[in-house]
Amino acid sequence: MPRPRRRVLGLVLALVVLTALLTLSVMIGSTAIAPSVVWHALFDPSAHPDQFAIRDFRLPRTIVGLVVGAVLGLSGALIQALVRNPLADPGVLGVHAGSSFAVTVAVGVLGVREARGYMWFAFAGALVVTLLVLALGSTRKGSSPVVMVLAGVCVGAVLGGAREAIQLTDPDAFDAMRYWNAGSITGRPLDVLWPVLPFFAVAAVLAFAVSGPLNALALGDELARAQGVRLARTRVIAVLALTLLAGGATAIAGPVGFIGLMVPHVARWIAGPDQRWIFAYSVLLAPSLLLVSDILGRVVMRPGEIPVGIVTAFVGAPVLVVLVRRRKASGL
């Protein structure tokens, strides 16, 4: 099939899959609720507790999953384009460690106990660490994948050590962080989402704005310069968008890894090397992956649930191994 047709068909298919999963996410949960009740809850509401369960928990969770998934996918695609490294991922680069550390400080030192409160700490921590890692990992010749990963690991480890020091001296903080560190999209009321949405919107616009120049960047700095791309400006905008996306996603859901790593690869496989298409596909495909993982986590260990971050790590780590074994994919 010629690529243009394949691209459009793929988009339609991705939308169908996403719609199906959004529906499933409202239908499936820890408790069995009849489809008819789900239908009434959404379109013919009354004060039945079961209906509240749909409207209060499953629907917000699905919406949070949709937004966080899209944001994770886009941030992954963006960082891979920016550092020209198909193995880059906000989690691998220490962003999660930064958020975890900031949240631990909020919980352990300042005594913040509310998700709405420590969300901003997570955001700030992610921003600072993303900038730090990108600064450490950029050489004059652009950014080297090894140095970037090295920087992420190094910053992540130092902050992880500091985090453990706080946690070990404060059982309360330890206990609170046990859950946060898993990464999950349950119990986030939609009003956690609203304050971050403007950031996401701005970041998404910025990301798509630089997707063209990033295409040129993929050919190498010299060639990009020859095509009239302003390297510095492109990089700054991309980094800004990236930190807003990765920081916001972590602030809402905690450290959910691997989605941002895997989805852009699938997108590249369908859409080819054009970043604009890769970004679009990543935005559509990532929520599907997140929702599938979340639905799995809801049903595997009934009546309890497995936090989605743990499911994605188990799904994602093998994929990363496969990718790195494919010489072409890893470019190594």
Next chain:
Amino acid sequence: MDFGRRALVLRRGRIAVRLPWRPVVVCAVLAAAGAGMAVLALMTGSYALSPGQVLSALTGRETGFVQEVVVEWRLPRVVAALVFGAALGVSGAIFQLLLRNPLADPGIMGFTQGSYTGALIVILVVDGTYTQLAGGALLGGMATAVAVYVLAYRRGVKGFRLIVVGIAASAMLDSLNTWLILKADLDQAMSAAAWGAGSLNGVSWNQVLAGGTCIAVLLLTAGALSRPLRQMQLGDDAAASHGIRVSPARLGLILVGVALTATVTAASGPILFVSLVAPQIGRRLARSAGITLVPAAFVGALLCLASDHLAQHAAPTPLPVGIVTVVLGGGYLGYLLFTEARRRL
């Protein structure tokens, strides 16, 4: 990173002659510093003892509680820090020598997370004893190492591929560990986490002797196996990027390196980053062209002891040594990035 020929290989006069005594002097100085640090560590503690009391306890002229504190509490801890530190230094040197990449560190490649998983399973699932915990950690670390190596093997093992597989493994194991800790009650989880931070608190002679014996055997093996390596040293990064052929000596060395780390982890919990930093510092001090095992061992020993001292006495509450080494080592790694790595990688 540039791992050229080792300074001491003076065959065929291809290398400008370096002062061969430099590494020897460096090691002597490091040993003296280690000894000084050990004396300081034996003298300090919240149980107040005069230097005279410490000395007479060491020479066997004290009995009772003073002797208990010095000989049974402080001394094994000092010896453990030195021996474990040396083991970690050598382990790191082996990995860096073979894989030509400072990232090829047991702590980064998921081995320690694997050890932690093994220990957690023993603590939380089997509710086992402290000895079983050490066994679980040993098994977990070794199993992870084998899995990472096998998964990264494709017509040889390339340093970077090994690292990425290692990072994948450690992310997955991290999640598994998080999950295990979620399922535990707080007392169990705290106990596991305290172990997971890597602490020399409460190290006894039994642990030092058991761990030390293993480590001594492994170090001797490493020395014997590293001989043929000198002929195998490839000169430049280009060669390194072609993947590394597996020879029995190499495989043996890698096993020794993993076993060294796993032994220390089993005895004290994961003490990260000593293995990453010590060979680098050792190389700079000895001004050798490549990574060498002996300076790495001395630096590792000193680093571990100094970190433990800081961990015990610098913070308001005593911290596990692993936390200090992570922060120090990570800081040093950052410094390395800023200088060398930016130019060369």
Next chain:
Amino acid sequence: MSSTLTTKRGLAVAAALMSASLLLTACGGDGDGAADTAAADTGGEKSAGTRSVKAANGTVEIPAAPRRIVTIGNTGLPFIDLGGKPVGVTEVSDSDLAVLPKEQKAAYEAAEVVGGSGGDVDLEKLAALEPDLILVQFHSNDWDKVGKRLESIAPTVLWGLDTEWKAFAGEIATAGNVTDELGRQKAEFEKKVAAIKETYGKTIGDTTFVDVSRGDWSDPGTFYIADIGCSEIARDDIGLDLPEAAEGKDPLAYESLPFERITGLSKYDVITYPVDAEGRPTEPFVPVTETSTWKALPTVTSGRALGVFCPGNNSYGPVLQYLDSLDGALATLAGKP
């Protein structure tokens, strides 16, 4: 792991022995504190000043009237609750400190902190306090690590984590020589239990209860059914009909349930949930009460969701406060159909 001597009769015998030995008290500690005598003499010479207690670490010779007690792990608050004044403690969490009565908080703060949790005890600091008795409850792995050394400092009494709370309180009182207070608290406890059973016998007999809670460690959007802690006391001592984990399974409380399971609570007649001393839902539990699902539950709308204050469940003091609170909650049910 768990220690013996749990029956009431055993306790009574122990108490009798104790008061007898009190009359014979001779000072057990060597209080001159010079370094050369700092060695704790565990040589087992039975002077009039010592007695032996059974513990998880065997039979231990302890001073009859210990003066310098260090509490490690979970023994601190129960010992302080019995009026004990330890010289050294390990850290307790802020949430536990927050609900301590003032004089108990003062006792905790007067003590030297010799370590955090997780078995990380600063042994030298502990030894420098020259204790004559160490009371320990923590994970057996931690004991494997530091137990022998603790015993070399002073006589050490260990309890496993699975010790039943009444036995635990009784044995701590015996070891720490605060049995008078224990006797008073025990009597009060039994009186309260009997009174509740008598007053609300009918309600207790034909009502199904469920106790739900959330910790500040709980993942957002989850709660749990509390079948351990205070509700265990409600079930075992008062006889409330509360759900319980199957034999040999982990307690229900270990399982975080997603909020949508709140709907399933309507199958119980009465829901109890955690409140603070003023009767407001505890901070971690507020998110549950804010959900429309909770507000729409028939149990809640008919006023059969009762807040109960549980400041702790490992010693009599907090448990007595809990019983008072439960008493008040049950009283509100009386008038309801």
